[in-house]
Amino acid sequence: MSSINLDMSAPDGIIALLKYLLSSGKVSAVLVPRRNPDTGAYDIGLIADEAGLDSAAPVDPVMLANTGQILSSLTPAKRSLAVVLKPCELRAFVERVKREQGSLENVLTISYTCGGVFPLEKVIEESFADVIPNYLKRVASGEIVDGTRDTCRACEHFVPMNADVTISIAADAGSIAGCRIYLNTDRARELVGGLEGKQSDDEIDPAVTLKLAAKRKVEKEKLFNSLAPTGDGLDGVIEVFGKCVGCHGCGRVCPICYCLLCDFESRSFDYDLPYFEKELSGKGALRLPPDTIFFHLGRMTHMSFSCVGCGLCSDVCPVGIPVASMFKKVGEHTAALFDYVAGRDVEEKLPVMVYKEEEFSELG
Amino acid sequence: MDKGFTPRITALLCQWCSYTGADLAGTSRLQYPTSIIAMKVMCSSRVDPVLLLKAYLSGSGGVLLAGCHPGDCHYEVGNYHTRRRFAILKAIFDTLGLESARLKLSWISASEGPKFAQVANEYTDEIKKMGENPSKKKMFL
Amino acid sequence: MQGASLKVVDGIKSVVRDFLRKALESEAADAVLVPVRTPAKDSYAWILTNDQAVLDEAGPLAPTMPVQGAKALKSLTRKGQGTARVIAVMRPCEVRAAVELSKLNQVHLDNIILLSYDCTGAVPLQDYVGDPAGSEERFDSMLEARKTEESAVKPVCGICVDFSLVDSDIHLGLIGLAGESALLIPNSEKGAALLEAMGIACEEDTSGWMQAVSGLKAEREDKRSKALAETGASLQGFDGLHAAFADCVGCHNCQSACPICYCRQCYFDSEVARRDPAALLDTAIARGGIAFPGDRVMFHTGRMAHMSLSCVSCGQCSDACPVSIPVADIFSYMADLTQATFEYAAGRDDGEPLPLRQYREDEVEKVHEIVKGAEEEEVAHE
Numbered sequence: 001m002s003s004i005n006l007d008m009s010a011p012d013g014i015i016a017l018l019k020y021l022l023s024s025g026k027v028s029a030v031l032v033p034r035r036n037p038d039t040g041a042y043d044i045g046l047i048a049d050e051a052g053l054d055s056a057a058p059v060d061p062v063m064l065a066n067t068g069q070i071l072s073s074l075t076p077a078k079r080s081l082a083v084v085l086k087p088c089e090l091r092a093f094v095e096r097v098k099r100e101q102g103s104l105e106n107v108l109t110i111s112y113t114c115g116g117v118f119p120l121e122k123v124i125e126e127s128f129a130d131v132i133p134n135y136l137k138r139v140a141s142g143e144i145v146d147g148t149r150d151t152c153r154a155c156e157h158f159v160p161m162n163a164d165v166t167i168s169i170a171a172d173a174g175s176i177a178g179c180r181i182y183l184n185t186d187r188a189r190e191l192v193g194g195l196e197g198k199q200s201d202d203e204i205d206p207a208v209t210l211k212l213a214a215k216r217k218v219e220k221e222k223l224f225n226s227l228a229p230t231g232d233g234l235d236g237v238i239e240v241f242g243k244c245v246g247c248h249g250c251g252r253v254c255p256i257c258y259c260l261l262c263d264f265e266s267r268s269f270d271y272d273l274p275y276f277e278k279e280l281s282g283k284g285a286l287r288l289p290p291d292t293i294f295f296h297l298g299r300m301t302h303m304s305f306s307c308v309g310c311g312l313c314s315d316v317c318p319v320g321i322p323v324a325s326m327f328k329k330v331g332e333h334t335a336a337l338f339d340y341v342a343g344r345d346v347e348e349k350l351p352v353m354v355y356k357e358e359e360f361s362e363l364g
Numbered sequence: 365m366d367k368g369f370t371p372r373i374t375a376l377l378c379q380w381c382s383y384t385g386a387d388l389a390g391t392s393r394l395q396y397p398t399s400i401i402a403m404k405v406m407c408s409s410r411v412d413p414v415l416l417l418k419a420y421l422s423g424s425g426g427v428l429l430a431g432c433h434p435g436d437c438h439y440e441v442g443n444y445h446t447r448r449r450f451a452i453l454k455a456i457f458d459t460l461g462l463e464s465a466r467l468k469l470s471w472i473s474a475s476e477g478p479k480f481a482q483v484a485n486e487y488t489d490e491i492k493k494m495g496e497n498p499s500k501k502k503m504f505l
Numbered sequence: 506m507q508g509a510s511l512k513v514v515d516g517i518k519s520v521v522r523d524f525l526r527k528a529l530e531s532e533a534a535d536a537v538l539v540p541v542r543t544p545a546k547d548s549y550a551w552i553l554t555n556d557q558a559v560l561d562e563a564g565p566l567a568p569t570m571p572v573q574g575a576k577a578l579k580s581l582t583r584k585g586q587g588t589a590r591v592i593a594v595m596r597p598c599e600v601r602a603a604v605e606l607s608k609l610n611q612v613h614l615d616n617i618i619l620l621s622y623d624c625t626g627a628v629p630l631q632d633y634v635g636d637p638a639g640s641e642e643r644f645d646s647m648l649e650a651r652k653t654e655e656s657a658v659k660p661v662c663g664i665c666v667d668f669s670l671v672d673s674d675i676h677l678g679l680i681g682l683a684g685e686s687a688l689l690i691p692n693s694e695k696g697a698a699l700l701e702a703m704g705i706a707c708e709e710d711t712s713g714w715m716q717a718v719s720g721l722k723a724e725r726e727d728k729r730s731k732a733l734a735e736t737g738a739s740l741q742g743f744d745g746l747h748a749a750f751a752d753c754v755g756c757h758n759c760q761s762a763c764p765i766c767y768c769r770q771c772y773f774d775s776e777v778a779r780r781d782p783a784a785l786l787d788t789a790i791a792r793g794g795i796a797f798p799g800d801r802v803m804f805h806t807g808r809m810a811h812m813s814l815s816c817v818s819c820g821q822c823s824d825a826c827p828v829s830i831p832v833a834d835i836f837s838y839m840a841d842l843t844q845a846t847f848e849y850a851a852g853r854d855d856g857e858p859l860p861l862r863q864y865r866e867d868e869v870e871k872v873h874e875i876v877k878g879a880e881e882e883e884v885a886h887e
Contacts, residue, residue: 273582277589
């Protein structure tokens with residue numbers, strides 16, 4: 001048995017699954033996005049009571065914070081937890097585990113084929129809930145939904161890479177009326193196997209997901225090309241990042257940037273007046289605070305190969321810099337050096353932690 | 365070639381091999397240009413690539429990082445890590461259309477005084493051809 | 506108080522540019538710190554320069570405030586003094602923040618000459634980056650008319666009472682003066698010395714300008730107390746606070762954009778504020794559930810406790826918020842209350858010590874009265 005089918009919509013099916021896990025005592029709490037039915041505000045709930053799941057909105061196209069980052073603060077888990085997270089959030093968590101910022105022990109990961117999310121500025125609109133039914137329909141029919149974030153539209157990794165449980169949503173027309181729950185691991189079969197439903201040996205049909213992946217790839221090329229004319233050369237980099245206000249919100253919400261005190265906020269890059277006077281005499285003009293471009297390129301150096309393209313950095317940027325698109329573009333190149341895919345496999349070592357004796361011979 | 369332009373090249377040299385190699389070049393009276401501003405580091409892997417980036421954005425004509433030959437690292441494997449990190453920085457430069465030729469990694473052993481002089485000369489020529497680092501004149505960095 | 510009369514021929518910005526140019530030429534100053542438009546023309550950045558050509562490009566009175574000027578000064582002088590004399594052209598709220606930061610030892614003002622002006626308010630950052638050309642136009646017409654258009658500026662600017670002379674070294678008076686004139690007013694020994702070195706005589710009467718400023722100030726005070734009372738009313742109780750920050754994503758942009766929050770590592774981002782995973786789970790089980798991002802009310806009220814005494818109501822926190830929480834309105838409301846408790850006003854006077862750096866033995870009674878008063882007010886609201 002590798003899948004269970006339920007006669008209800010995919011979101012309802014996930015809630016039923018979570019209720020089963022809680023009521024049967026298989027997990028002591030579940031981590032899942034919720035929507036306050038009165039105010040429409042979202043949060044991510046760590047829920048221990050079945051009743052608390054009534055407001056769960058497990059697949060709403062919203063990313064308030066990276067659930068992978070939140071999960072980090074809950075692990076190592078002494079008691080078992082189930083967590084519903086998007087494929088990129090799961091990948092982010094895996095990257096964090098590699099950095100000893102979390103543990104998969106006692107965690108049942110539930111993910112789904114993701115249709116992408118809307119920008120935060122859209123999510124806080126009062127009428128946001130109205131877009132969801134139509135969104136789910138279009139996602140089920142394998143479309144890229146208008147208005148979802150650039151990085152989501154260009155995301156090829158919408159099929160969870162190593163979730164214990166996968167729910168089929170994107171590019172699955174059946175997901176409106178039926179919920180297909182795929183059990184990928186022994187842990188999933190042990191904890192979820194008892195859920196009542198139609199059992200089968202189905203697996204996600206790669207033909208369908210590949211079709212959507214191809215569409216997304218086209219979007220990605222378009223996105224990267226649209227960055228090219230401005231993102232080219234030092235002037236291009238200044239054009240893109242020049243309006244940065246230095247709030248470093250992008251780094252703070254980044255699930256990969258786990259440092260409590262970022263290098264670029266540390267004393268390492270504080271300068272004294274003689275430094276500025278020297279700069280001034282050389283250039284005649286300099287920016288204050290300094291190191292605007294340095295921060296972004298430096299952050300790329302530190303984390304781009306682990307970038308999962310979750311898009312939060314763009315979401316929180318107060319001046320609308322396409323941070324996520326730039327980091328995703330660069331990240332694909334830095335990861336490709338090592339045939340690395342962020343979050344693909346928790347056993348795969350971070351590329352900066354290992355080496356091969358025979359590689360990059362052209363560099364020395 | 366612009367004869368009036370003397371580039372500044374920030375050179376970070378591992379103390380076990382490349383810095384000693386530079387010393388040897390000096391004591392052997394091999395000529396190499398004054399453009400090289402040498403700094404001694406414990407190991408090439410001790411250099412966070414953001415420091416190379418900082419040197420570039422501060423207007424260094426070129427940034428040279430040199431260490432022991434792969435396999436000969438005083439700390440056994442440090443320079444293998446250096447190589448990976450350097451590859452990352454170079455890929456970032458290439459993706460953004462920045463001049464990655466302004467970054468150079470070189471393996472120079474303690475006995476390779478002539479190689480140090482050669483690298484210094486050739487790299488200086490290359491940077492001279494490239495001209496000033498554009499960062500030098502940008503105020504919005 | 507006397508000032509020097511300046512003739513406005515080609516707009517107010519060029520009056521300031523001319524003044525700065527002369528200051529550099531006469532070597533009365535070594536450099537200036539001014540906002541300059543970014544190459545993409547989509548924002549402004551603080552530029553320290555001694556280059557006349559750069560100065561020509563400067564928008565010394567910028568429509569928007571991407572980075573609080575006091576933060577730019579902090580990055581320049583945090584590590585101490587230099588010898589270069591720098592004129593910094595800043596809004597009154599930026600000057601006040603710089604004064605607060607100097608009390609906190611994060612800015613050293615000895616060689617800095619703060620030049621401020623009658624401020625018509627700043628365009629919200631998101632509005633500016635959304636429509637730079639339109640924002641430029643709107644701001645210019647406000648500036649030249651010397652009149653704030655509330656719909657074009659940040660909410661806190663519309664209710665700002667410190668829009669004019671603050672603890673700067675030199676002030677440019679504009680309000681209530683005829684279209685072709687402006688007043689350059691020395692406001693400190695340093696400022697007076699600079700004007701003298703530049704050969705600018707200050708013999709003009711300023712009473713007309715002062716009268717216009719106090720008239721507008723009275724109007725604003727009224728507006729401010731009404732607006733903040735409204736904000737306060739919406740905040741009552743835990744539910745009120747919780748609702749105000751319900752959309753918060755925990756990015757802490759408000760804190761990093763705040764000129765007063767100078768800590769390199771915010772307490773709320775530190776290891777100390779982290780909770781044990783097991784304790785979090787226990788809490789969730791005991792309560793049935795907990796919400797993430799966690800500690801949102803804790804963060805915002807905690808930040809109020811840490812910095813509201815020095816809050817200058819500059820509105821940078823609201824500008825930086827990705828989910829449009831009116832952080833600045835809330836913090837301004839709180840700041841007015843906490844500052845009033847100690848009869849303190851942030852940035853009013855660099856000689857005034859920070860309230861938490863001192864105490865009076867007989868003040869407990871008074872603080873008690875103030876708290877009681879606030880409680881009564883709260884009851885009256887309900």
